[in-house]
Amino acid sequence: MASEHVEVAIVGGGPGGLTLAQGLKKNGIGAAVFEKDRARTDYVQGFRLRIRQRGIDSLIANLPPELYEAFVATLGQAPDRNILLDENFETLGEDASGGGNAQGEIDDTHIEKSVSRITLRQVLLSGLDGIVRYGKVFSRYEEQPDGSVTAHFEDGSAIHADVLVGADGARSRVRQQLVPHARSFDTGVRRLAGKMTLHAAALHQISPLLLDYNAGIRPSEGHGLMVTSHRVNVEAYRRYGLIGLDDDTHKDVAGFHFNNTTSYVWWNTAYEKDELATDDALARLSGAELLDLLISKIGHWHKDLLNLIRYTDPSTVALLHVHSSEPVDPWPTKRVTLLGDAIHAMTYFRALGGNTAIYDAGLLVPELVAAKRGDKPLLEALSDYEARMLEHGANAVRSSLTAMQKNVLAGRRRQSEAAE
Numbered sequence: 001m002a003s004e005h006v007e008v009a010i011v012g013g014g015p016g017g018l019t020l021a022q023g024l025k026k027n028g029i030g031a032a033v034f035e036k037d038r039a040r041t042d043y044v045q046g047f048r049l050r051i052r053q054r055g056i057d058s059l060i061a062n063l064p065p066e067l068y069e070a071f072v073a074t075l076g077q078a079p080d081r082n083i084l085l086d087e088n089f090e091t092l093g094e095d096a097s098g099g100g101n102a103q104g105e106i107d108d109t110h111i112e113k114s115v116s117r118i119t120l121r122q123v124l125l126s127g128l129d130g131i132v133r134y135g136k137v138f139s140r141y142e143e144q145p146d147g148s149v150t151a152h153f154e155d156g157s158a159i160h161a162d163v164l165v166g167a168d169g170a171r172s173r174v175r176q177q178l179v180p181h182a183r184s185f186d187t188g189v190r191r192l193a194g195k196m197t198l199h200a201a202a203l204h205q206i207s208p209l210l211l212d213y214n215a216g217i218r219p220s221e222g223h224g225l226m227v228t229s230h231r232v233n234v235e236a237y238r239r240y241g242l243i244g245l246d247d248d249t250h251k252d253v254a255g256f257h258f259n260n261t262t263s264y265v266w267w268n269t270a271y272e273k274d275e276l277a278t279d280d281a282l283a284r285l286s287g288a289e290l291l292d293l294l295i296s297k298i299g300h301w302h303k304d305l306l307n308l309i310r311y312t313d314p315s316t317v318a319l320l321h322v323h324s325s326e327p328v329d330p331w332p333t334k335r336v337t338l339l340g341d342a343i344h345a346m347t348y349f350r351a352l353g354g355n356t357a358i359y360d361a362g363l364l365v366p367e368l369v370a371a372k373r374g375d376k377p378l379l380e381a382l383s384d385y386e387a388r389m390l391e392h393g394a395n396a397v398r399s400s401l402t403a404m405q406k407n408v409l410a411g412r413r414r415q416s417e418a419a420e
Contacts, residue, residue, distance in 0.1 A: 006032045008368065009151050009161035011138045011174050015117075016340035016357030017167030018124035021131055023062030023365035029372055032159065033128070034136035034151070039249030040121060043318045046257040047193070047266065048076060048230040049115040050351035056110070058362030064127070071123045074244040076114035076263075077231040079214050087219035089207070089302035109351065111214065114230045117354070118250075118260040122243045138173050141336060147379075149335050163368065163382070164336045167357070170323065172342035179338070182328045184345050187401070189322040189408055190276065191348065192294060193268035194287070194312035197256065198229065201265050204311045207304040211265055217305060222297070223271055224407070227308065231263040255315020267308060268348075269294070270322070270408055279321070287314030322347050324401050327394055333383040339364060344393035349403035352396040360389050 008024055010017045013035035024031040060068055084092040125132065137154040141164055144150060149164040166174025175182055196204075201211060209215060210227045217225035237244030250258035276282060276293055285293065295309055325345045340357025367381040376384075 005160045006030050007161065007372075008032075008163045008165060009034065009149070009159055010165045010167055011151065012166065012168035012172075012340075012342070013125075013132055014167060014169060014340065014357060015120060015124065015354050016361050017165070018121070018128070018132075019058060019062050019358045019361035020165060020167065020339065020364060021128055022064075022067070022124060023361060024368065025127070025131065026062060026064060027365065027369045027372075029368055031131060032161075033132040034138060034153065034159075035132055035134050036137050038134045039247075040118075041250065041253060041258070043257075043320065044348075045117050045121075046195075046316065047117065048078070049117050049120065049354045050078075050109050050111065051075075051113045051115045052109050052351070052355040054359040054362075055355035058358045061362055062365055063123070067123055067126055070126070070240045070243050071120070073236050074116075074119050074123070074233075074240060076116055076119075077233075078112055078114035078228055079212055080112040081213050082111075082216070083209060083213040084216045084218055085209065087217065087298070087301040087305065089209075089304050092218060094213075116230070116232070116244070116260055118247050118258065119244045122245075122247070126243065138168060140177060141174070143334065143336075147335050162335065162378070165364070166336070166338045166342045167340055168342055170325075170341045170345035172338065174336065175338055175342050178334070178336050179328060179331050179343070182325070182343065184323045184325040186273075187322045187324050187347060187404065188273045189270050189347070189404060190273060190279075190282070191268055191270050191320045191322050192276070192290060192317070193266065193320075194291065194309070194314075194317035195257065195264045195266040196308070196312050196316075198231070198263040198265060200311060200313070204307055206265065206308055206311075210304070210308055217301075218410075219298075219301065223269055223275075224410070225267055225269045225298075225305070227265065227267045229263070229265040232261060234261050237261065256313060257316040265308070266316075267312075270404070272408060272412070276319075282319050285319075287317035290314075290317050290319060322404065324404075325397055327397075328390070330386060330390060333379050333386060335378065335382065337364070337382055337386060339389065343389070344397050346397045346400040347404045349400050349407065352400050356393060356396045359392070363388050363392075 007030040010033045013033050021031050021033050083094045139154050142150045152158045166172050215227040246260045339360035364385050367385040371378040371381040
């Protein structure tokens with residue numbers, strides 16, 4: 001058995017894992033976070049996150065007041081108005097309040113609050129020195145006769161814990177051992193996105209409608225485009241030390257994709273598999289080549305829309321395969337559990353993924369606190385957490401997948417109607 005012991009071992013240092021660590025620290029429960037890399041250079045890390053009330057509530061509950069204050073003060077600004085345009089740049093509709101969404105579902109998004117994923121990570125890492133351990137790649141866990149868990153890592157180290165939490169993302173190794181039948185699937189949707197600095201947008205005379213609104217482009221045929229912006233206040237950053245500034249771990253990454261102090265406009269669009277090109281062909285294309293490919297599909301659109309694509313910084317462009325998790329039934333509760341994408345990975349539609357991970361942490365902390373206080377047995381606390389986590393996670397996955405399907409099917413329908 002490992003000589004070192006911790007009450008809660010957390011595998012993965014994303015938003016969910018770090019929120020959990022903050023909440024446990026706040027409540028006097030010993031925790032350690034095991035993270036593979038100090039630098040987070042996955043593509044989505046360079047984009048902002050829409051925050052929802054569920055995420056805000058969890059951050060309020062789990063961050064010390066001064067950190068939550070820093071989180072609010074360093075938020076970026078997104079447009080608070082929506083507009084719908086066609087490919088000829090004609091207005092189809094406008095929602096001055098910015099509320100709701102295309103599907104008419106109840107939405108708790110604070111659309112004007114634009115959260116840099118880089119800044120959020122800086123906030124969540126604050127005060128966790130000695131708790132977050134880098135260079136740790138989880139390999140397996142081993143259950144002990146008393147129900148506790150030993151987590152093993154690829155460097156040969158191990159740690160003994162009362163509870164092990166897998167917060168290690170969509171390819172979770174913890175999930176693979178705990179719930180091997182849980183699966184995710186390729187939705188067949190390919191997402192293309194890119195960014196342009198607001199300085200470049202001014203030079204290229206990008207229309208204010210694409211900068212000051214959350215703009216949805218609904219063409220008469222084919223797939224649409226979503227456009228929004230993220231404005232930062234560097235002066236606010238300076239009041240909070242390193243929070244909000246550029247992350248030193250990104251200094252060797254070319255381009256401005258991970259520049260955390262630059263305001264930008266960004267867009268994304270979704271196509272079905274093989275519509276743009278085969279996956280093999282797409283994988284060989286550079287950012288500039290992906291932009292050229294997209295322009296070849298929408299070359300008849302209005303010049304203001306084409307210029308947004310044409311002058312996008314190629315270093316910020318990438319194509320992602322969109323995956324979603326399959327529903328999973330409850331499993332026998334052990335002292336190993338999961339949160340976030342490790343158990344319910346979802347599409348990017350409706351911006352539910354990061355918020356769900358943070359919310360999961362907000363569900364788990366009070367259960368672990370109740371167990372530590374003796375208010376309920378540990379396994380009962382974990383079972384209660386898993387019941388609520390699985391229910392709301394399944395709802396989020398379903399909502400996100402439905403929104404994606406409606407979006408893509410609408411594009412397919414418009415394409416078919418245009419061909420008739």
